[in-house]
Amino acid sequence: MSKKLAIIATKGTLDWAYPPFILASTAAALGYDVQVFCTFYGLQLLRKDTSGLKVSPLGNPGMPMKMPFGPKWFKDINWNIPNIVQASIPGYESLATTLMKMTIKNCGVATIDELRDLCVEAEVKFLACQMTVELFGFDHNQFIENVEFVGAASFFEFAGESDICLYI
């Protein structure tokens, strides 16, 4: 019988969209049965339109701020911008997201849509928390196909028998 991986995805930013999709697709390639339960902000990972996934450097001291273009000396600069400045520039998150997406492309890292398609293809099962769908005022047709709208009890049916269970 196949091993099972259960993931609870709770984050709705571009950076945190990666771990669930990378782990789910890799586990599926290794022969695992995988289910991903998306709840709260994690619902953003299942929307047809993923352009709402952004990265915020604000209050995130672990995030290097480097430019994805220009000569090497320029790319190596870490732009240490104070929080108070970041918070006051309109569109700062959109700019950071655009730069992040350029870096992702330059490094040969898959896009979120690409990884999600690979997961779907590998029969990773996506569950959406019905309660948070209602809480956030989402509509079922805003989500990709094959998503099951369920409650916590349905997740435990699979997670209770899983070999690995991750909360992301």
Place this chain on the structure above:
Amino acid sequence: MNFDKELDASGLNCPLPILRTKKALAELTAGQVLKVIATDPGSVKDMQAFAKQTGNELLSSAEAGGKYQFFMKKK
């Protein structure tokens, strides 16, 4: 070494080389050999781990000129 199919995963980063390898192996029959070329340094350990967990046999793993070359025999 003889091989039945070649996969060029150059420029791709984790986990794409593994996912592409899995896909390419699916198009082969048991005993056939897949050649994979990758540039991701993490793929060296990952290919070993993939082979170990899926039962496909990693016949060889080598580096030449900043590229990694693997031969994987399908289970």
